[in-house]
Amino acid sequence: MPLLVWMPPNTPTRLIVAAVHGEEAMTAGLAHTLLRTIDAATSRAAIVAVANPDGLLGAMRQNARGVDLNRNWPTRDWSAAPSPTFWPTTTTRTDEHRTQLSSPGSAPGSEPEVQALVALISRLAPTEVIDLHAPLECVLALHPGTEALAAELADRAGLPMLHELDSPTPGDSGTWCAEQGIISVTYEIEAAPLPALWERHAAALTYAVTGSERSTL
Numbered sequence: 001m002p003l004l005v006w007m008p009p010n011t012p013t014r015l016i017v018a019a020v021h022g023e024e025a026m027t028a029g030l031a032h033t034l035l036r037t038i039d040a041a042t043s044r045a046a047i048v049a050v051a052n053p054d055g056l057l058g059a060m061r062q063n064a065r066g067v068d069l070n071r072n073w074p075t076r077d078w079s080a081a082p083s084p085t086f087w088p089t090t091t092t093r094t095d096e097h098r099t100q101l102s103s104p105g106s107a108p109g110s111e112p113e114v115q116a117l118v119a120l121i122s123r124l125a126p127t128e129v130i131d132l133h134a135p136l137e138c139v140l141a142l143h144p145g146t147e148a149l150a151a152e153l154a155d156r157a158g159l160p161m162l163h164e165l166d167s168p169t170p171g172d173s174g175t176w177c178a179e180q181g182i183i184s185v186t187y188e189i190e191a192a193p194l195p196a197l198w199e200r201h202a203a204a205l206t207y208a209v210t211g212s213e214r215s216t217l
């Protein structure tokens with residue numbers, strides 16, 4: 001299934017990506033709501049509302065080949081080891097429940113979805129990438145230089161900002177972006193119905209699309 005990217009009339013400086021993990025369908029719902037709400041003339045972001053359409057249709061984290069796409073980016077730390085995550089029904093997120101093993105792909109960047117996103121980022125050369133995930137309810141600023149954008153988003157949504165995760169994520173998109181000199185934050189929404197999610201996250205996501213570059217003054 002082809003990936004769609006929604007382009008603003010002007011050259012985008014940001015890229016927003018949702019539903020890289022197909023089990024996180026509400027991120028796609030938010031992206032679609034955003035697309036129906038914003039004035040295209042004021043948008044400065046390209047939006048990929050569903051980066052993993054096969055996974056979304058299957059209500060599964062991985063793509064159709066069973067690969068966790070956020071472990072498949074061609075980073076220096078890519079690992080061939082299966083990636084442990086949680087079964088979709090797991091509500092208690094402790095290490096002992098991290099029993100679902102996903103393939104990171106046969107090689108770095110082996111998956112067509114990742115190849116398409118790498119090509120898109122290379123073509124658009126955005127300064128900032130915002131990757132929507134669920135359900136950790138936080139904004140992740142895992143790499144140097146990402147704190148300011150993460151704070152702009154976290155403040156508007158009342159989310160905590162985290163600087164590290166409790167488990168490694170080799171081959172994730174944020175690491176790849178950091179290696180390219182691109183500011184990338186992971187925006188983790190909570191598990192909630194779409195109307196409640198939109199009420200909470202509309203301001204931050206609207207900023208993500210229309211907000212000016214952060215002031216360096």
Ligand SMILES: [Zn+2]
Pocket residue numbers: 021024132133134
């Ligand atoms: Zn995710």
